[in-house]
Amino acid sequence: MKRNRGNSDFLNGVPELLILHLLAERPRYGYELVKTLREASGETLDFGEGCIYPILHRLEAEGLLESSPQSVAGRRRFVYRVTTSGRARLDECRSSWSNIVAGISRVLQGGSHGQPAVA
Numbered sequence: 001m002k003r004n005r006g007n008s009d010f011l012n013g014v015p016e017l018l019i020l021h022l023l024a025e026r027p028r029y030g031y032e033l034v035k036t037l038r039e040a041s042g043e044t045l046d047f048g049e050g051c052i053y054p055i056l057h058r059l060e061a062e063g064l065l066e067s068s069p070q071s072v073a074g075r076r077r078f079v080y081r082v083t084t085s086g087r088a089r090l091d092e093c094r095s096s097w098s099n100i101v102a103g104i105s106r107v108l109q110g111g112s113h114g115q116p117a118v119a
Helices: 014-025 030-040 049-061 084-108
Strands: 065-072 075-082
Touching: 014 030, 014 049, 014 075, 014 084, 030 049, 030 075, 049 065, 075 084
Parallel strands: none
Antiparallel strands: 065 075
16 A cells, blocks of 8 residues: 555544544544544555544544544454544534635635735
8 A cells, every 4th residue: 555644744634534424424443443433445545553543533522523442353442433523623624624625625726816815
């Protein structure tokens, strides 16, 4: 798998959005998130455990996630689920991401044509 290490600044905030999205679908444990993100993105996004677990812990500390220990395949795992506040944050993140994508698309399609932005 070819990894693009030059997109970390561009992708800032994306792991949180994707984690909240996947956990809104159903509760999951950390490594399951890592694996699902990799597979669902067609191996394009490869956020390792060193990226995902700190985000999970921060989101939980912020009250956006809850976790509980469960036995999964004979091993003790912490399974995370989105709280009501987490769902609200997910909606905010989706809206922001949609605005960013729309703005980038306008620029790439020649939307500005060298005209100054109006403040």
